[in-house]
């Protein structure tokens with residue numbers, strides 16, 4: 001378990017007689033940005049609360065930093081920062097005052113407040129009242145609060161929810177900085193694959209409390225089979241010719257025929273075949289199913 005900041009082993013969790021998390025085995029590598037993806041109601045927040053021991057897991061199913069959570073609660077929680085739902089910010093205090101309060105509460109030296117404001121890019125807004133902050137700034141202040149005790153692991157539940165495009169970019173860049181320059185491990189939940197795709201190194205996809213995919217972003221990409229898209233005149237007869245020659249035509253629109261991509265050489269041969277038979281090929285390109293569609297496939301078919 002040494003390589004994982006978080007490991008759950010067949011985790012199960014019920015609210016009453018409703019199963020919310022089922023046989024969930026997460027493996028979050030140290031130093032990764034782990035995108036925890038799933039549609040609304042999939043069980044992401046519940047899982048994050050379990051990882052924070054806010055909801056109690058059965059023993060020997062949740063390990064953080066290699067240690068069982070229920071029997072090492074305090075020692076583990078000292079090393080985790082979290083932002084779950086709304087950040088707890090006092091609007092009538094400045095950003096800096098909010099952080100200084102947190103320092104006093106945790107017995108950390110107050111200088112840490114300035115350090116964290118710079119880290120999340122709020123140094124210039126340090127003395128502005130938090131209720132004058134944009135949503136993105138509030139979210140970054142929330143992340144600064146979570147970071148103040150210098151945790152190794154950050155759990156962020158939908159941190160870009162409700163943010164405008166600028167706010168999303170701010171939070172996204174901050175996560176990348178924290179992982180690459182400050183060696184934090186980050187688990188970030190989202191229901192939007194496009195959001196996760198831009199930051200995460202690893203992905204876990206859940207639906208109805210069950211893990212449907214877990215791996216690196218590249219492994220997720222590999223799941224989507226590459227296609228060869230051919231723009232050609234006279235689609236119907238071109239398609240008939242290709243099928244006759246043994247090509248697997250998967251879809252056909254008014255302008256484009258899609259066949260499974262095999263190799264560059266095969267694509268060249270296909271091009272020659274069409275041209276020799278009098279067709280005009282205006283374009284030939286390799287395309288992967290985009291991840292958004294793949295995500296929908298994965299979550300719909302299960």
Ligand SMILES: Nc1ncnc2c1ncn2[C@@H]1O[C@H](COP(=O)(O)OP(=O)(O)OP(=O)(O)O)[C@@H](O)[C@H]1O
Pocket residue numbers: 015020038039040041042043044045046047191
């Ligand atoms: N305290 C609770 N008591 C009973 N059921 C709950 C409770 N909290 C959550 N649930 C149920 O657990 C399921 C998973 O909810 P959860 O909030 O973990 O999902 P989520 O993936 O975070 O979704 P969202 O993005 O909508 O927050 C939902 O069906 C929800 O209604």
